[in-house]
Amino acid sequence: MGNQWVRKAGNWALGAVMTASVIGSVQAEELRLITWGGYAPDDVVAQFEDETGIDVQVTLSNNEDMISKLRATGGSGFDLAQPSQDRIVGVQRQFNIYRPIDMAKIDTDQIQAGMLRATRTATDLDGKVYGVPAVWGTSGLIVHEDVADQVRDYTDLCKPELAGEVSYRLKRPTLIGFAFAMGHDPFAAYNDTEQYKKILADVEQKLIDCKPNVKTYWTGGDQLLALLRTGEIKAAMAWDAGGWKLYQEDPAIRFVAPESGALGWIDTFALPRKGENEEAAYRWINFVMQPEVAARITEAAGNFTASQGGEAFVDPALRRAYDQTFSVQALDNIRWYPPVPAGLETIEGQVLDRIQAAN
Incomplete structure (x- = not known):
């Protein structure tokens, strides 16, 4: 009977550990995103959650607020941030609140090559890249x-x-x-x-x-x-x-x-240094850079994204306005903020x- 109690106690303990592990795993499947208004529309969030099972918690912010929040916590509290490309390197030197991007985990074929180059140059620190282009405007x-x-x-x-x-x-x-x-x-x-x-x-x-x-x-x-x-x-x-x-x-x-x-400004994807779900962050980046998803972000935010081909899916009236503004020459002449x-x-x-x- 004593042995039976021990076995039961052991099974209970093992079950408790497994339950805690499952709960921890469920809790880990959450993406905490700090971003600008319009960059994470409700319908886009809902589709991502349905396809991945990852719960997205969105905090709306701006450059100054992002820096303040991440600086106060040493880079914790969020898994993905969207600072502008000119507000990363200096902040990283001062406060060390981001971690480098693993470009092997980014589907770069979905991103406009010129914008990818501009962002890599602007966010390079000691040979490491700290930003991926997301949304841009002028x-x-x-x-x-x-x-x-x-x-x-x-x-x-x-x-x-x-x-x-x-x-x-x-x-x-x-x-x-x-x-x-x-x-x-x-x-x-x-x-x-x-x-x-x-x-x-x-x-x-x-x-x-x-x-x-x-x-x-x-x-x-x-x-x-x-x-x-x-x-x-x-x-x-x-x-x-x-x-x-x-x-x-x-x-x-x-x-x-x-x-x-x-x-020109580019708002990026950047990884807070103490983020807890890096894999979810990469999944979100690759998800929202799909052209049809990116077009819905353009509709919500009013600005185009770095998605390769995303402009083909936006409202025709907005596309006409864009084409009227930006000839190839005008695009090449954009002065990107360093x-x-x-x-x-x-x-x-x-x-x-x-x-x-x-x-």
């Missing part, structure tokens, strides 16, 4: 057809005949865009602080001189779209998705790639403050 010009022949680059917003009819943000993309349009290469000066300050000094004066043309400095997307819809402004520096949205409402308004080059060296944003902030305060 800043450029939204113009009404009444002034389309006058506004072909950022600095054209300052033409006297457009006084009181333009808008842009007092943010770093405006500084960068105007610098390129004025013949500078601000990205080439990123590692030369004094040269960068000289470029910004030229841009600062240009934007101060341009103030009579500015109806208002827009601060939110809804505000900008309303200004353009009502005709209060005729031209603006803004993002492509907003311009394409307006074009679908009114073909007289369109997004234009500036002659000096649209400013990593931002430490200290540059402080310098830019001071310039923007002076522009805001100038009479």
